[in-house]
Amino acid sequence: MTAPTPSAPLFDRLVIIGPGLIGSSILRRAHENRAIARELVASDIDAGVCARVRELGIADRVEADPARAVVDADCVILCVPVGAIGAVAAQVVPAMKHGAILSEVGSTKVSVITGVLPALASRPDIAFVPSHPMAGTEYSGPDAGFPSLFENRWCLLTPPEGTPPDAVARITALWQAMGAHIRTMTAEHHDRVCAIVSHLPHLLAFTICGTADDLAGETRSEVLDFAASGFRDFTRIAASDPTMWRDIFLNNREALLEMLDRFMADAHAMAKAIREGDDTVIVNRITRGRAIRRTLIENRQA
Structure with missing residues (x-):
């Protein structure tokens, strides 16, 4: 993936799988700041969630099928419960384009990385950069999000050993554009x-x-x-x-x-x-x- 020019967005197409509190907040911030992504795509297995995202107008396109949603995406962020991240990764990784970045926002990291790595075994061209924005409320669903959720909050990155530095830099830039502070550490820590x-x-x-x-x-x-x-x-x-x-x-x-x-x-x-x-x-x-x-x-x- 080539580096963006100063006038180009960080990503051409950004896909959010699971537009709940965290996912819809990312979409809202990116919708306000088009330097983050030219096109925003949202996907959820719940038809009601997809319909609500369309009503809210926080994504340029909404797809019920996650594998279809990620086609030609530069970055895919999984915003689903940690117990489902491995299974969703297995669905979407085969459909991702060469050189794309896969990320997620789970609150646990050892289990998530263990669950995702099998899907990446045959796709060494996909960079995986786990992230955890330390922000939230007691509310959930696409209506719960707001664009300032990550402002002045920490986002913890736990890239596995050997992750391309360019991919880490892009995810770092994404969360900085969300207003977050960044700290990188091991999954165990x-x-x-x-x-x-x-x-x-x-x-x-x-x-x-x-x-x-x-x-x-x-x-x-x-x-x-x-x-x-x-x-x-x-x-x-x-x-x-x-x-x-x-x-x-x-x-x-x-x-x-x-x-x-x-x-x-x-x-x-x-x-x-x-x-x-x-x-x-x-x-x-x-x-x-x-x-x-x-x-x-x-x-x-x-």
């Missing part, structure tokens, strides 16, 4: 980082809301009636898509379980401090939490 900063918090939110829901009678009613901001924050996270998070938990189980074990040890230590009236431990933990919050605000990640 990515999964451990995301286990603590994203996957474990979601697991805890789902669990806490389940505990509240299990409370009987009047107590449960009062929990829901008098919910303070802390509990409301958990319910916002817990409103996330069940299929997506099921796949994330199962596909990053080793790193997630490691972080869960560490959290449980810390929770037991905090319980012991409360039981024994050890205010030093309690204040230290709260102070560390406040410091992390201040850092997030300073880094414009909160």
